[in-house]
Amino acid sequence: MTGSYICRSSDIRHCKMINLTLAVPITYVNLNPTNDPVSVIDNTSYQFECETSICRPYATVKWYKDNRTIDDIADDIDLTHLSTSRLENEVTRSVLQVQPTKVDHGMRLFCLANNGGPDIYSSKQILDVLYEPSIPKCQFNSSIVNENIYIREGQDLSIECSADGYPPPFLIWTYPGGTFSGPTLSLRKVAKDASGNFTCSAQNTLKPTYGLEVTRATSFTFVVNVYGNNLSYVLYHLKLILDKDSMMFICLCLDSILSIRPFHLNVR
Template sequence: MFLYHFTATSFTISGNSTGTDGASVSQGDNLQMICFSSRNDILLVDWYNKPRDNNYFPTSPTVVMKLDANGTCLFHPSYLVPTNMNCGCVSISNYTCTLISVETDMKGDMWRCKFAYGTQASSTLAYTNELTIDLTVGITSTLISSPIDNPVSVIVNTEGTFQCQTSPGNPVASVVWYKDNKTTSTADDIQITSGTSTSSTPDGDLIVTHGTLTLQVQRDDQDLGVYCRARNMEQWFTSGTKMINVLYGPDPPVCKANNVNVSPSLIVIIGSMFSISCTADSNPLPTTYLLSGPDGINLPLSFTGITRTQAGSYTVEARNSMSATGSGSPVTARNLTSFTIDVLYLPWMPTIRVDGSTVKGMVNIIEGNSKVFNCSTDSNPASSYSWTYPRGSTANRALQ
């Protein structure tokens, strides 16, 4: 008569590899399974295998073995050891079976042992825990799957997203990201620790690992390279490098006329001809420079015979169009600089006023009376004045 006794402390099954219960094994490697009991009165050990697609363990064992009184390991003739296994009796309490060259179709298979112990007249049965085989398959490559473009154009102060993908493997791989310091060695490259995440998707019996980098791009990141490294076993695999092309709007334009900066003020002589040329740092370079002033907007940058009415305040606006990788529509950026144009011109014919009235020709004054003569004219810069009269001359604007 058999008595069934279930316990996880006195009867165990484990593997000699890694992972949970030592059951994670590389494809093609052997896995030794050990069924162990703390008792020294073991009569019989049955090995049971449940394939991963089965819901229950079979009622019939795969292998039945025992260690006899002479120390010989005996196997039941009805349950011979399969050709892909080697089994043996280590001691009265320790029994092993080795799976030879574990393959992918064994992943997820479960094993357990049933011990019969006590005496032939009165024995007890006890099951071990269940051992699940996990197949470890090393990845063989990794690449940056998105964006596809290289270089990758990103607008300054926005986020660029990069996707790293491994070849199928098991378990999930670790993914790390680096900034390329543009040297021939990777030893001085800087690991990126923020803005990273990892996910995975199944690929048959294996797993594809995906790493994501979300990078806030600054202007000094121009021509920065980023790449990922991944591993799920000992060997690291490195992707290619994606270069970052940082797009940014124009700085305030620097404008010149006749090789002289127009800001804050450009001084020219009336009737002169000149052109204004502007530059602004941006990526890409500005496509348009728009001049606005007293005569309106979108003015030409060339002046042909400048007039007095064209003096005043001006602005030049620089514009560029930025198309980020993966973006649907371009972004227009603009910046401007302001300056004034000061037009110099000669004095017009002076005007003489006596007691507030404009006079020409001869002025009659009664002897003994006094009059104030004022002279004025329009010019830039303001004119100086001189008077010539019978008693002499003066440089004052008013003659009294």
């Protein structure tokens, strides 16, 4: 019924024309993809689209990221500046190009449309952000491992490593003479030939809702030094002190873990 309407007088000498536009309110706005949650890979560009129902006049579409508070719109993050819209056959289609990061994990993405009436919201889909493992952090005897570990032959060795990632990564160990899967590597009564490079690798598989899955891995390598049990005494320092009628000899010894132990000898 939209169009031009003409009103004429009975003598046809006077007439008036008006244009009548029939307003059609929005009944829905659809968000694609429809998956909830929708899995995306950290720091990878993705495209989302919102499409309105037929409406008149054309609707404007805005995009938001809900800051994990679905019932509170005050802290919603406006993403409209990352979108473009096109108008076609009384339908508004808006495309959002966004690059989620792991801090967006668990947030909800949605759009709203308006053509003069109430706001119409799309569904609110959770962002399931996948990210690669961090470099493993390892502990030995409650201390962070940086480069080297020293241990005596015959002692038990236990090293625990962890890594952040989503989905949670699994850990693989490679060391002289073997491999192991799990966060804690435990070796009983290590031998001297166990000395060498120990590597803890963290690995996970990222499976986005759309696109190819990828496998990501990180690793940390350190050296384990296994020393023999026999103490090797080394004359480290000898000092003669003359003080009246006494002499003092100071001898420092070096054991197989490279710790220095002083002792004193008084001779009169």
